Amino acid sequence: MAVHSFDIFDTVLVRRVAIASDVIRLAGERLAQRQVEPERQAQFLETFLSARELAGVMAQKASGAEDCTIDAIWAELARLMPGHVTAADSAIEIECDAQLVTPNPAIATRIAQLRAQGCRVIFISDIYYRRETLFAWLRSFGLCDDIAEIFASSEIGLLKSTGNLFRHVLAAEGIEARQLHHIGDNVTSDWRVPARLGITAQHYPETRLTGAEAAVLVTPGAGLAASRLAAAMRIARLQDGAPRVGDEVTAFLGPLGVLVAFWTAAYARAAGAKRVYFVARDGYVPWRAASRMPRAMAGLDVRYIRLSRNSLIAALPKLGEFGAVLIRMSWSDLPAGEIVERLGYRWDEIAPGLGAHAAAIAPNAPLADDGAIAALVAAVDQAALSPERRAQMDERRATVVGYLRQEGMLDGTPFVIFDVGWFLNLQAALKSILDAQGTSGFVGGAYFALSLRRVAEAIAGPAWGMFHEQQWCLDRPEHVNFVFDRRILVEHLLGLAPHGSAKGYALDDGKRYVASLGEIAPTRLSVTKDLAGQIAAFAAIADQALHGDEDSSALVAMVDVLLRHYVAEAHRYDLRRLAQLHAETDGRQTEPRAIPEAWRLPTALLQAIPYRLRERVGLGHGPTLWPEMAEARASRPARLLLRTIRGGRRLAGRVVRKLH
8 A cells, every 4th residue: 555755844834934944043033032132132143043053963963863852952052052041942942933834735735635535644854843743733734633644853863864764664654665655845855865765756846935035035134024925925826736936926916015015004103194095006906915914904994095196186276386296297298288188177268367378388289398387287276167167176176075085084093195106296186185174184105116306295295115216316327226217117017906097086876985987908807806816815824924013124125126036037937917918008008018018020120220210200119118028028039139239239339439
């Protein structure tokens, strides 16, 4: 009869930290907090980690066997650190590990299937824990009912890596090597060694960290927070029983949403807020994460509100200074007539108020300068409206205010909003409306990134970003200011909401205000719903792994590492859903351009034409939304052509510089 054996750690069980040594670090932190003043805890921890490593080596040598128990290790450790550690403190390390271990769903399913078929299942592990400890953990997850099924190197004194533990198991089970089927993650002790003994061995590499997980793990300054997040990514990746390298959710969108939600919660608490609104479609992914993280968001009322800049503008009491800033930053290239239309007015209603600028401002041409912008804003604020039109505008303002009141923004509760960024236009419009009501609890805005050219705090109110553009960002190498160089891509990846942008608000049959939302393509609706569900599932896993007290700078560092890795390496992952989505402009899919678009020969050939000429005649610039992905997915001829053109430009540039 065949016997099926499983390695335990990183096969049957995985931890909520990415590497096993972090268990020892956690134990050291608890010891440091117990007996050392805060300013000396870091020094104590490093001393402890060194002593714990040495104690393991010494205990194994003293045992006279191939392995030893955790009790022997901590007895040596107590001798190395007298007055600080006792042998009984081994319970701290065991307790730390017990809080971290969780079953690998894929292997748990396989074990259940084998038992249902009447097969004998055993567990073989090179580990210093006693088998009573291992049995307690496996039994708590429904994986083992008999301690006799566990073979631990610590008590037997033999290792898998030497082959001797496998020989012991064969004798104890009374079977031949060919009757044992073993599976484990270690390529040597779980595959090569048993295979040399004639055992049917299977290497199980799925619990190894992927590129994204490994990148997060080594985030500078993030410490255990990075280890916990990388482990959550791994656990989520294993959930469906079909392990793979990673997809859009486990490799990027899930951890990104979680990190942003954690950071926003920290900002909200520091600002004295009791409520967080994730605003607009750009806040949908972080909101889905936050909604499934009760531990991380403890004490905060987390809500999602359907706002957009366009839905709020018509409710502004006056455009004033903000209106001029908005037009200058966001609409300066639009014809004046379209600007007026976006503001909710008709040209004939504002034309009389243009005064001396009337001759210079045409509805079919952009505004020429700041004077023209100021004149247009003043004309809008003084628009001569008919009673009917005035009533329409008042009603529109009333629906916006009614919606904000219904969603709790006017009940006095201190709150912050989260948005991706970049210029604070939405926040400035919202603050203007709330201030006019006089009962707002608004205390600030949390943002993924804030541009140097954003609306001033005097107009928009307090705001803080995970990333702040600085003056030196404007004239330095592209890769240094990565987040801002990939601004549009970030908006697309974080703005994966299963609905269009808010256009306005109206009362439904139940007398509740509902947002009128722009239409989106059926494919986008289906894909974003699927992604949102998986992001929420990832967040539930991460909420168990992360503690909620992570340093904000560590959270930002992990986001930066994660974004850089994913943007550059996403072609190595499963992008079957993102590949179905297309780029949008103002919530509309106006161009059939896929987000992960590839260079093709015709578009690559266009790069030989100078940029300004392409711009003048409207030839386009190729797939610029995600440059790294475009080149990775390009056909070989297109990639070769691009490199040739770029090389030619560099050569021409060197020649010109020498001539000058």
